[in-house]
Amino acid sequence: xxxxxxxxxTDPHSAQxxxxxxxxxxxxQVRSHVxxxxxxxxxxxxxxxxxxxxxxxxxxxxxxxxxGSHVMQTEFRSYVHEHRPxxxxxxxxxxTLDRPTANELVALARRHFSSTRAAATMPMLANRSRRxxxxxxxxxxxx
Numbered sequence: 001x002x003x004x005x006x007x008x009x010t011d012p013h014s015a016q017x018x019x020x021x022x023x024x025x026x027x028x029q030v031r032s033h034v035x036x037x038x039x040x041x042x043x044x045x046x047x048x049x050x051x052x053x054x055x056x057x058x059x060x061x062x063x064x065x066x067x068g069s070h071v072m073q074t075e076f077r078s079y080v081h082e083h084r085p086x087x088x089x090x091x092x093x094x095x096t097l098d099r100p101t102a103n104e105l106v107a108l109a110r111r112h113f114s115s116t117r118a119a120a121t122m123p124m125l126a127n128r129s130r131r132x133x134x135x136x137x138x139x140x141x142x143x
Contacts, residue, residue: 006061007109008054009100010068010076015050017057018105025106030057051079055087064090065109067097092116 006019016028030053054076058064064087066073073094080088093112100108 004061005063005065005109005113006058007065007067007105008058008076009097009105010050010054010066010072011099012047012072013050015054016102016105017054018102018109019061020106020109025102028102030054047075048079048083051076052083055080055084058087058090062090063092063113065093065095065112066091067095067100067105067108069098070096 004021006017008018009016015030017030018028019026030050066076068076073096077088077091077094080091093116095108095112097108
């Protein structure tokens with residue numbers, strides 16, 4: 001069953017992937033990553049394994065919001081751009097967050113997706129001259 005939206009929350013040792021649509025939210029698909037091992041003294045190998053599992057769990061979601069610490073977002077962004085570009089194109093937002101519950105994550109993601117949908121349907125206010133070609137700047141009257 002594919003859902004339209006997903007929200008991901010990551011920390012160095014675990015991740016939550018919640019997929020949802022307007023009516024239902026699925027239980028978290030990735031809870032913890034137990035294979036935490038170092039390769040040549042770095043943590044990169046274990047994080048890449050975690051990020052790979054997260055990307056696999058995002059299959060079927062067309063819009064993704066990524067939440068977590070700024071450091072983990074940077075590392076995940078780097079990973080998806082380099083190793084999983086098909087996932088990178090579906091990420092529509094990044095949110096810095098500290099240890100939310102599953103319900104808080106879904107609420108945050110629903111607010112994010114509804115606000116971006118509303119912003120996409122609003123006319124551009126910065127291009128007022130294009131919207132109103134007949135409008136002229138108002139001249140100030142001398143006092």
